[in-house]
Amino acid sequence: MxxxxxxxxxxxxxxxxxxxxxxxxxxxxxxxxxxxxxxxxxxxxxxxxxxxxxxxxxxxxxxxxxxxxxxxxxxxxxxxxxxxxxxxxxxxxxxxxxxxxxxxxMETGGLTEDERSSIDARCAAAGRSLPEVLDQATLMLSGLSRCAGMVVAPKTDRPLKHLEFVHLAPGRALVVMVTEGGMVENRIVDVPVGLPPSALIEATNYLTTRLAGRTLALGRDQILQELESERAALDALTKKVVEAGLASWSREDNSGALIVRGQAHLLEDVTGVADLERLRSLFAALEAKEQLLKLVEAAEVADGVQIFIGAESDLFGLAGCSAVISPYRDSQRRLIGAIGVIGPSRINYARIIPMVDYTAKVIGRILG
CATH class of the missing domain: 1.10.10.10 (Winged helix-like DNA-binding domain superfamily/Winged helix DNA-binding domain)
Structure with missing residues (x-):
């Protein structure tokens, strides 16, 4: 390691x-x-x-x-x-x-068999749904480390295999997107009330035909142009469903997704008002997703786990916190995101470093 x-x-x-x-x-x-x-x-x-x-x-x-x-x-x-x-x-x-x-x-130790098994089981239980895998991994890291678990998943465009609309309730539908690697992402979108089931099927067939084997970014503009020029043989309701599905991914900002779990652990070392204010500034920065792209960029060039101590990072310095972060990659070694923990500067680095490193590798294996 x-x-x-x-x-x-x-x-x-x-x-x-x-x-x-x-x-x-x-x-x-x-x-x-x-x-x-x-x-x-x-x-x-x-x-x-x-x-x-x-x-x-x-x-x-x-x-x-x-x-x-x-x-x-x-x-x-x-x-x-x-x-x-x-x-x-x-x-x-x-x-x-x-x-x-x-x-x-510092001398880093290895994980116990129980810790490895716990990490394997929690990540595997989420299946191949990327949001669920990351959520479970973050919860698990928070529990094992007694710190806040954090995962950054940069906005990525991977070739699609299938896209489907599923009726949920009047005016609501679920968009299920499956990549060629088998990862699943879901979005809930607003659709016209009283939409017939045939419109969802038609929208599914239309987008799957045009996006299969392509990234959403590559296919989106062409599809929107086709809809605008009315070259697509779709009725008005189906057109609205297609536009809602495309818009559901377009609303994501460029800093990607952020999951933070176990923030309460950061309060355990708070001893006064000044400490509490520093933590509030950290939570505000995390909510605003400031500096997250820098963390992902740093992870992209790293060979392994990275350790940020206090003022070494603009994100954690004000709160006097430290972070242990590792990139996770797919089988082609492409960067997918970064996962780690945030805690007080006195976190048990020797124990947490191998924990974060192993979790990143498990996620990479699941991604395939």
Whole structure:
């Protein structure tokens, strides 16, 4: 499994800064720094020298005095890897410190068989309906990680195999679109009240004949021109059904679909009004789908999981959150979208990275 830091400007400068820092740190400094970060991930609280002395003694069997540890912590603070919140005697890792830990010191583990089975089962249960697969995968990731699960599905045009209109209720019909890869997408559209069943059948036959083997984008303009010039042998009601079906896909914006599940998990670490306001800004940005195309573009050039820590991403920086995101691709290695989790900066990166990576691969296999 591969994972990379994100490709934003800030992360590039950060990586240039921290690569020599790690090589210059002594084994003692690395042990102390690793222990501080691991304690922070567990508790979210500042770590003091006495606590570190006890933890290091349990881990290594040796004993460092609190005074020695304080000196090392001061050096790490000068390097920009730690900071002291308020007047606390303890230390917390900075965003640069978390990046150093993730890129150079963290050891990622594998998933348990139960976790793999759970991911496989939840994704497979959704069948081949792309929205349902993504929804189930996002819910599952949120539950396993105790973070908010997120999936970005960019607007794509894949060759169609079949398109069908199904009556739901007076004035309402379901448009079912099946791609050549077997993925299914559904839309509900408004149709004239009192529409006869024959009009839905005729609209289905008309669009399927003209769109089979072609993308919607390629066929749509030609069909609309044909309807406009009345070259299509359709009655007025059937023409309205065809136009409604085409419009149902045209209303999507270019940033694609976004699914976020488990936002309540982000509230678990909120300690005050300022934290709540930062989260509100994140939710507002997610609702507006700002920066989502940038995430998809970053995923497209990535070889594996990407990690965005705090200010490294405009989307997550204001809320002080981190995100672990992986692209998912079809069997031809074409990018379909990106899936991951959003959580506080102290998320358990070592556990979540393989979880996101495996889920992306499962989705890719289902897509075929």
């Amino acid at each position: 591969q994972f990379r830091q994100n490709s934003g400007n800030q992360s590039t400068s950060a990586s240039i800064q921290h690569r020599p820092v790690l090589s210059e740190m002594s084994a003692r400094s690395r042990d102390i720094f690793r222990t501080i970060v691991e304690a922070y991930v567990e508790t979210g609280e500042p770590v003091g020298s006495r606590t570190l002395s006890r933890r290091l003694g349990q881990l290594t069997g040796g004993q460092l005095s609190p005074a020695t540890i304080r000196n090392v912590m001061a050096d790490l603070e000068e390097l920009g890897l730690l900071f002291a919140p308020h007047t606390s005697a303890g230390r917390l890792p900075t965003e640069l410190g978390l990046r150093l830990f993730v890129d150079g010191l």
